[in-house]
Amino acid sequence: MTAPSRYPVPDLQSLPQDIRERIQAVQEKSGFVPNVFLALSHRPDEFRTFFAYHDALMLKPGGISRAEREMIVVATSAANDCTYCVVAHGAILRILAKAPLLADQIAINYRTAPVTPRQQAMLEFAVKLALTPQQIGAADRVALLEHGFNDEDIWDIGAIAAFFALSNRMAHLVEMAPNEEFYSIGRTTR
Amino acid sequence: MTAPSRYPVPDLQSLPQDIRERIQAVQEKSGFVPNVFLALSHRPDEFRTFFAYHDALMLKPGGISRAEREMIVVATSAANDCTYCVVAHGAILRILAKAPLLADQIAINYRTAPVTPRQQAMLEFAVKLALTPQQIGAADRVALLEHGFNDEDIWDIGAIAAFFALSNRMAHLVEMAPNEEFYSIGRTTR
């Protein structure tokens, strides 16, 4: 088994109770502990706020569906060559979108992935904010408004791209490795 | 007065108590409310976790001094052309480093700023992670170890660069404007 990261991972029993409980909850739900939980448990304060931030953006209700949020994660993480995020969130996207090919298609080339024009516009905005944030301007927002997004949706799209700008860099920094389980999850439609 | 951002800022009284108290505390300490607090109060959950993450990285003890942490913020935010972060954290850097010229020197060209070789290496690592995170590798970590940083310092340096990758993108997304006060703070040494 590959190590979750290049930093030591504390023994589960030695972790603060809230972190241990969060890890146990995800283990029960998923059948395994995604390595991002283990890698970040090395820094409990950062663990807590990382996942609080993640949940505030990825689980909140709004005009962007959960599958669409994962599309943003996969497209921007691929733009940053982030193995952990592409593989782990690719698996989540396959499940949420019930689309076994979509994650690979977005990861390799989001421009030609079979998504709606509205989703295409959303991914263009997100990848532009990920790669050249200083070039996001009024014209980019207008393009989203014309596809029916409102100002709160634009915040959601941009904030998810921003959060994974952080997340991708943490994964590269600590050499976070995806669990093997993620590679095959959701690849069949039954 | 310039608006803090292009999103509406809630009336202070309408905000959740914890957020209101945090804003009042910073107002009392600084004499004004930095616009990042107002801009993010539009989204209370993201406000809470943004500042929790900020504090976990910027206020924690460790081998990187508080002034050095602000150097990382200024250098990486300048690489992203982020007006809010360069101006606000430039002011904090001037105060913490008691160096009225240093923030401008780092923001314009960190490569020639009058810092120590160790700090120079720290800024090179941080800017590389900010701009081309996929290219950070073993050689970059070795360069930091050779300047006396340890693995926990490397996490700190990288995590600050990662957090401001998020922060810069949020500032561009919402068109966050720095308070005028920041431009002149710390420009005299007396």
Added chain:
Amino acid sequence: MTAPSRYPVPDLQSLPQDIRERIQAVQEKSGFVPNVFLALSHRPDEFRTFFAYHDALMLKPGGISRAEREMIVVATSAANDCTYCVVAHGAILRILAKAPLLADQIAINYRTAPVTPRQQAMLEFAVKLALTPQQIGAADRVALLEHGFNDEDIWDIGAIAAFFALSNRMAHLVEMAPNEEFYSIGRTTR
């Protein structure tokens, strides 16, 4: 079913005999006709020379194994965001290397994929030739020689990267789409 490309695909019976036989042979061997054969059958002369060139490079004996040749294809095609080549050759790599995760790992970030240092050097050379061919120089060749490659190996590595520079551009030009079968081939080890 997605169309193989945006150009018309001739009816199998209307194709020249040699092309029809090649297509039938691959159908029998693979159980389906990879879309690159259908897409290029629109131009019989180019079809013939494309596959002759492919076979001259990918099937010839030499110091680079067949799995390693496919690694080069996946890494350089990913650098060009080429969906067809990454998906189709990713499948072939999984089979040849008997490594169900390797193609995704190389496609997302070849720098951190679990390959040998020798293979890592090979991929660096190939991706550099793919992206900035004018910057390949003596130092790059020396790096390969130091990993035990000889001059004929260097020709092989470079020629494969060069051929897929062509192939990736043809795939983008005609909007070649991978067959769905390729996405799942070789993902289990039994």
Added chain:
Amino acid sequence: MTAPSRYPVPDLQSLPQDIRERIQAVQEKSGFVPNVFLALSHRPDEFRTFFAYHDALMLKPGGISRAEREMIVVATSAANDCTYCVVAHGAILRILAKAPLLADQIAINYRTAPVTPRQQAMLEFAVKLALTPQQIGAADRVALLEHGFNDEDIWDIGAIAAFFALSNRMAHLVEMAPNEEFYSIGRTTR
């Protein structure tokens, strides 16, 4: 005399008959053997398919004139800093276009070369496919259609750019040097 490439060139008599005959034919026609023939004779199988591919694209009839095909070669090869292809195909372009200055003008800056707007659009498409193939999309094809090109012309333009993406990389790989004759061919109009 400069060597044709950094790889050994077989003695003409030792080459397979078809390759020897092709070389002798070009020698008779041109008065000298262009180095690309000598350089690639090191690998007979690749020699055969390289020139078959070249001829399938450069000699076929169609809506793009032979001089225009050479313009594409010069513009895309210049974008890749490929000395062999710019010098050799620049000579051919001067002869075919009966324009002694045109090859230099396209090689240095195709954007300002004195070509028709239709040719300008053709070169923009070709250079974009050469440099950033993943960014070719519907809008680029529409621009060509608006200048009167049809879908088969677009295949021709793109396929030539794609073939010289291969050719330029082979030339860089083996350090192919142009024959001195090419530099002066076609520089006078009489």
Added chain:
Amino acid sequence: MTAPSRYPVPDLQSLPQDIRERIQAVQEKSGFVPNVFLALSHRPDEFRTFFAYHDALMLKPGGISRAEREMIVVATSAANDCTYCVVAHGAILRILAKAPLLADQIAINYRTAPVTPRQQAMLEFAVKLALTPQQIGAADRVALLEHGFNDEDIWDIGAIAAFFALSNRMAHLVEMAPNEEFYSIGRTTR
């Protein structure tokens, strides 16, 4: 005090009379000698023509105000990370525009600086000429004409960007350091 540059600076008395007088004049007017005068006095012939060129562009009458000319200098010099030019001309801009924040705003991100749309167009043209001169074309000139600039204004804007392309490179070459006075000049409005 930081040295003006990494090259020796001649003693004032040893300089040719015209150069000595120019230096004394600026000293009397400004209260200090900007380091660019000292740095370039190492090469009297280049000193003379550098300042003659500067004056021909920056002091000439025309449709671009003196403050706007300094905006061009600050924006293009920031694009080149040139500490001397950003700091020294930032000070001049603050004074001429009577705007204590403007130089920092333009230096950090000219796209969001509070200038008029006409000035914004002017800065876009100048920065594009500074960074990718080969891509300036008819559409860029039309954009300026539509904002009311005429052909002579376009020459002025472009020539200033061109002159500071030289100036920024000289400053990097000799490691020119701004005088400390420049950092604080013009930061208060009274």
Added chain:
Amino acid sequence: MTAPSRYPVPDLQSLPQDIRERIQAVQEKSGFVPNVFLALSHRPDEFRTFFAYHDALMLKPGGISRAEREMIVVATSAANDCTYCVVAHGAILRILAKAPLLADQIAINYRTAPVTPRQQAMLEFAVKLALTPQQIGAADRVALLEHGFNDEDIWDIGAIAAFFALSNRMAHLVEMAPNEEFYSIGRTTR
């Protein structure tokens, strides 16, 4: 005949005497008036200082030969796709170096041009200063010192690259066109 630039060129008789005399002198020496003289005569003050600067750098004695100075011009101007400077200074280089192929070889790919290792180092430094001036640092200077250049030579190399950074941008700005004579000058060795 192509116009020298897109700006009006004054009638020779209407020009100030010194400019008219300089133009007449070059006409007598060269047999034609290079278009840069006509294009810049539109602005007499800039004409005077442009050529004074040019002469101060290109005609001064020193450790860099006149042919080597022209190599720098050709290499950096090619990096900026500047047709006027590559064609005009390519002609001068052919004459000064008595090398009919050298200008094309440097213009297309200076990395593989047949120059000495010392000249190769000189061109690398110059092109780096031309393209990414902020990245020139101590290591680049050391590389030149190791090839036997001294600090004054480094100033010369850098200053020529800096002056043609200006010159290339002026040529792009005014769409300066090379005289047809330049294309063929010096292409024969007798």
